[in-house]
Amino acid sequence: MRILYVDESGDLGALPAIPAPNDQPVLVLGALIVDVARLEAITQDFLSLKRHWFPGLNYLSNNHLDRILPEIKGADLRRAATRQGRNQRRHAIGFLDQLMAMLAHHDVKLLARVWIKGLAQPFDGRSVYTSSIQGLYTYFESYLTAQDDLGVCIADSRDPWKNANVAHSIFTQKFRASSTVYSRIAELPTFGHSENHAGIQVCDIICSALLYPIAAEAYCTGHVANVHVQPTAAALRQRFGPMLKAMQYRYQDANGKWIGGIVVSDALAQRHAGAMFA
Numbered sequence: 001m002r003i004l005y006v007d008e009s010g011d012l013g014a015l016p017a018i019p020a021p022n023d024q025p026v027l028v029l030g031a032l033i034v035d036v037a038r039l040e041a042i043t044q045d046f047l048s049l050k051r052h053w054f055p056g057l058n059y060l061s062n063n064h065l066d067r068i069l070p071e072i073k074g075a076d077l078r079r080a081a082t083r084q085g086r087n088q089r090r091h092a093i094g095f096l097d098q099l100m101a102m103l104a105h106h107d108v109k110l111l112a113r114v115w116i117k118g119l120a121q122p123f124d125g126r127s128v129y130t131s132s133i134q135g136l137y138t139y140f141e142s143y144l145t146a147q148d149d150l151g152v153c154i155a156d157s158r159d160p161w162k163n164a165n166v167a168h169s170i171f172t173q174k175f176r177a178s179s180t181v182y183s184r185i186a187e188l189p190t191f192g193h194s195e196n197h198a199g200i201q202v203c204d205i206i207c208s209a210l211l212y213p214i215a216a217e218a219y220c221t222g223h224v225a226n227v228h229v230q231p232t233a234a235a236l237r238q239r240f241g242p243m244l245k246a247m248q249y250r251y252q253d254a255n256g257k258w259i260g261g262i263v264v265s266d267a268l269a270q271r272h273a274g275a276m277f278a
Contacts, residue, residue, distance in 0.1 A: 001036040002147070004111075004140045005199035006133070006155035006189070009074065009207040012125020015117035015224070025117050025224045025268075026216045027125070029132040030207040033109040033143060033151075033249060034199055043068075043198040045102050053095040069195050074208025082213055082230040089232075093239070096209060099202065100243045110247040111139045111260060112211055114276070116219045118267030129162075130169045133189065137170060137182055139260035142251050144184035151184060156200050157191035167191075210240050211276075215264065218275040223268045241277040 010027035019025065034042060047067045050057065057070040072095075080092035113132035117123050137153065144151045157163060167188040174182045194200040216224075217233035248261030262276055 002140075002144060002149055002151040003034045003036060003039070003199060004031050004136065004151060004153040004185075005034060005197070005203045006031045006136060006153060007194075007200055007203040007207050008129070008156070009204070009212040010115075012123075012129060014121065014123035014125075015119055017120035019119075019224050019226050021226050022228075023224075023226060024228055025220045025226075026212055026228070027115040027117070027128065028207045028211045028215065029113045029129065029136065030203055030211055031111040031136045031140070031153075032103070032199060032203050032206065033111070033140065035107065038106045039199075042102070042106050042108070042202075045106075046099075046198045046202060049095065049098055049102065053091070053098070068198060068201075071194060071201055072205060074205040074210075074212075077205060077209035078213050081209065081236060082232045083227075092209070093236075096205075096240065099205065100240065100247075103202070103247065104243070108247065109143065109249040110206070110244060110262065111136050111249060112207075112262040114211060114215050114262060114264045116215065116264065116266040116268050119223065121267055126162075126165065130166055133166050134169060134173070135263065137185060139249065139251075141182055141184055142260065143249050146251065149184070150186055152186050153189045154192045154197060154199065155189045156194050156204070163189075163191045206244075210236060210244065211262070214241065214244075214276055219264070219266050219268055237276070245277045 008029045010024045015023055015025050047064060050067050054072055060066045060069060077092045080088040113135055115128055140151060170188045173179060192200060213230060213233040214237045216229045218237060220229045250258050250261040253259055264276060
C-alpha cells in the first residue's frame with residue numbers, strides 16, 4: 001500500500017499587470033508517494049530531525065511523539081533560506097539537506113504541478129487546483145500500476161467546500177459508468193489535519209521551502225519584482241534541483257512521451273520545465 005500526501009504553496013488568485021509586494025506569482029501542488037511499510041520509520045526520523053534542528057519549537061512535552069504537533073512551516077524555512085542572515089540560511093539549508101537525504105533513504109517519490117501565473121491574465125484557481133489533483137491522481141495511478149500495488153491519498157485540509165469540490169471531481173471520474181480510471185486508488189482524497197501527519201508536514205516543506213522559491217526565481221525573474229522572487233533562491237535551485245529531479249516519479253506513455261514528475265505550466269515565458277533544475 002502506498003500513500004500520496006498532498007499539500008500546496010501559493011494562492012488561487014490571479015496576478016495583476018503590476019504585482020503588489022505580496023502578490024504570489026506561483027502556485028505549487030506537490031505530492032509525496034510513501035510506502036506504508038516505511039511510514040513509521042519516516043515519521044520517527046522526521047521527529048528526530050525536528051528535535052535536533054528545532055529544539056525550541058513549542059512542544060507540549062518532552063514526549064518524543066508530541067513533537068509532531070508544532071510544525072516547521074515551509075514558508076518560514078523559505079524566508080530563512082532566501083531573505084535572512086547567514087546563520088539563518090545555514091540552519092535552514094542544513095535542515096533541508098538532511099530532510100532530503102532522509103526522503104531519498106526511504107525511496108519517497110515526488111510529483112508536482114507548478115503553475116506560473118501570467119501578468120494580468122485570468123487564473124481560475126478553483127479549476128487549476130481541481131485539475132492538478134486529477135493530474136496527481138493520474139500519475140499516482142501509473143506508479144501503483146508499475147508497482148502492482150494499491151494506494152490512498154491524504155491531502156492537507158482546506159475549507160470544507162473546497163475539499164468537497166475536489167473530492168467530487170475524483171468521485172465523478174472514478175465511479176462513472178464503465179470507468180477504468182483510478183482503479184488502484186482505493187478512495188477519494190481524504191483531507192487530514194497536518195498537526196498529526198508527518199507526510200503532510202514534509203510535503204509542505206518541500207512545496208513551500210523548495211519548489212515555490214525555485215520556481216519563482218527560475219520563471220519569474222525579470223517579470224515580477226516582489227518579495228516572492230528572490231535571487232538568492234538560485235542557490236537553492238543549484239543545491240536542491242538535482243535532488244528534486246532524482247526524486248521525481250516519471251513514466252513514458254504509449255508514444256514515448258514523458259509524463260509525471262514536476263510538471264510546469266509557464267504563462268510568463270514558456271520556458272522549458274527543466275529550468276527548475278538548471
